[in-house]
Amino acid sequence: MADRIGQDAPLWLAEAIAQANIPTLACVLVQLTGDREWIEGRFVPTRTRGLDDNDDGGLPGALQDEIRAAATTAFAAWFEGRLPALANPDDALLVEMMSVSLGETIPASYAAMIRHELQLTEGQPAIDGAQDIAPPPGFRALIIGAGISGMCAAVQFAAAGIPYTILERRPDLGGVWFENRYPGAACDVPSHLYSFSYAPYEWSRYFAGSREIHAYLQDVADRFDIRRHIRFGLEVTEARWDADAGEWQADVIDADGNSETLTASMILSGVGAFNKPRLPDIPGMDRFEGPSVHTARYPEDGIELAGKKVVLVGNGASAMQVGPAIVDSVVSLTVVNRTPQWVAPFPKFKQAIPEALQHLMQTMPLYRLWYRLRLSWAFNDKQYEALRQDPDWDGQGKSINAINDSHRRGLTAYMTAQLGERQDLLPDMIPSYPPFGKRMLLDNGWYRMLAQPHVEYVNGAVTEVLPNAIVTSDGTTHEADAIIWATGFDVVNLLAPMRVVGLDGRDLHGDWDGDDARAYLGTTVPGYPNFFCLYGPNTQYGHGGSLISVLERQMHYVMSLLRQMFAKGIATIDVRQDVHDAYNAKVDETHAGLVWTYPGVDGYVRNSKGRIVVNNPFRILDMWRMTDTADLDDYHVTRERVSA
Known part of the structure; x- marks a missing residue:
């Protein structure tokens, strides 16, 4: 097998494989051929160091050539219609493949997450909203903000058949990637991680610049027909819960001062955190x-x-x-x-992705998904142990x-x-x-x-x-x-200056004492029925991770809630105070043993009271599990009214 050259393969494929990542090729080869040889013995790569991709696997040139030759043959056969020998490896093999490809032991507890990231979970569609959701007549959603958060929600709502409108104060979509156009502006998360899992893209660089990211978001908006649902140039000044009507009212104003009030069954805030520049107050x-x-x-x-x-x-x-x-x-x-x-x-x-390799990423999902999965570990829980305070x-x-x-x-x-x-x-x-x-x-x-x-x-x-x-x-x-x-942002006064009024006239910023924002799973707040936050308090991973992965997981949880609501005839949900408080107590307790509360450490993640309100203290795996399936017992619910 290893000596087949695959000379009938298209030239672009041979070129792409010559430029591809060796440990990723080995994992794909195991699935395509069913042969474990590629992750054993002489083909085992060295340990991936830091944020390096370890493209050559630390292997001698002759062994790299063997892997590339075998990949050329196997990939060409796949393109011609041959099915993978191991279309759905068992958990043990997936964890082993991941471990070998990175040169370190990945705990077996990550198996379900690995399977999900490789899109191998049986019965799980790429977009959560496409599965078993039927909104009742008249149910509609308002999304505040047409940045990454708002677009993430829009894709899910559209798949579920939930009518929605996005309110965006700027003249274009994209959020921070519309606004951040300073020299050198780019993302410090790899492009293939900083992408929606269901919307791959032919990235030109391994770490994309701001204009390319904005172009990607424009492309996503076109692919999922989001743009026609956006009302640009409208700022939400206040959102109020109308208990009698069982709906939200949102006051909006345009650039000319014209005002309007909109109503919806639910509101989802996608305003994010990095949208209020912080300038120092300096004389002159x-x-x-x-x-x-x-x-x-x-x-x-x-x-x-x-x-x-x-x-x-x-x-x-x-x-x-x-x-x-x-x-x-x-x-x-x-x-x-x-x-x-x-x-x-x-x-x-600033390293460019060769065109042939871009094409392989787009046309062969198995390679792209394995490459993305390996990247995720370097930007994932790999660094978590470095965050824990050792009292000794x-x-x-x-x-x-x-x-x-x-x-x-x-x-x-x-x-x-x-x-x-x-x-x-x-x-x-x-x-x-x-x-x-x-x-x-x-x-x-x-x-x-x-x-x-x-x-x-x-x-x-x-x-x-x-x-x-x-x-x-x-x-x-x-x-x-x-x-x-380059003085950063006000990230602790979440949702400001928009006013949010909940049950019995309670004010969200009052409940949060200004900059002490708290939410259950960073998503729901007691006293504010059918109100959801994306990129809410304590949702940013200080040790790695992609914001888009965080948002997708939050939306996975929101769609789990909506699926159950619709199936059981529930009109409103409001997270229980005790559930919310217990979760936030755990947040603070965990933070007490991590680096951000260590003496001498300060920064924008703390509020004026010294509490960490931005960073999430848990492993990404822990949050992945907590957001897997919503439990309606965590919520106060009201049933649909029955017409006379």
């Missing part, structure tokens, strides 16, 4: 004479920065993308930052357990090497807090940028803005023709 900001913009409000036609003196404030994910993207065109770049970040290697930064570990405030300390040593060595001759900057680069205490960043060439002679790094803050300069906390004045504020 209004008198700066040049361009001064937040990254999330970067003008569509850009800013002319060539030959200019530019100040970049911040060094989070946005700054790390902006700086290297503009450094070669500006006459000087001053980076002002107060807190250093942990930064990891970025092996496939003495990391002197700089690490929380042995694994976390190993990350610290490795990241420090990498960052030190990247600074090259600018070792004088090292003390300002290495964080004093443990790895993962803040969002782990990927290196877009940040340190190589800092090492350039026309770049100045200021460890401090901007204390004043002058007409043509800024003043930093050390008292130094820095000339500036343009200022780019």
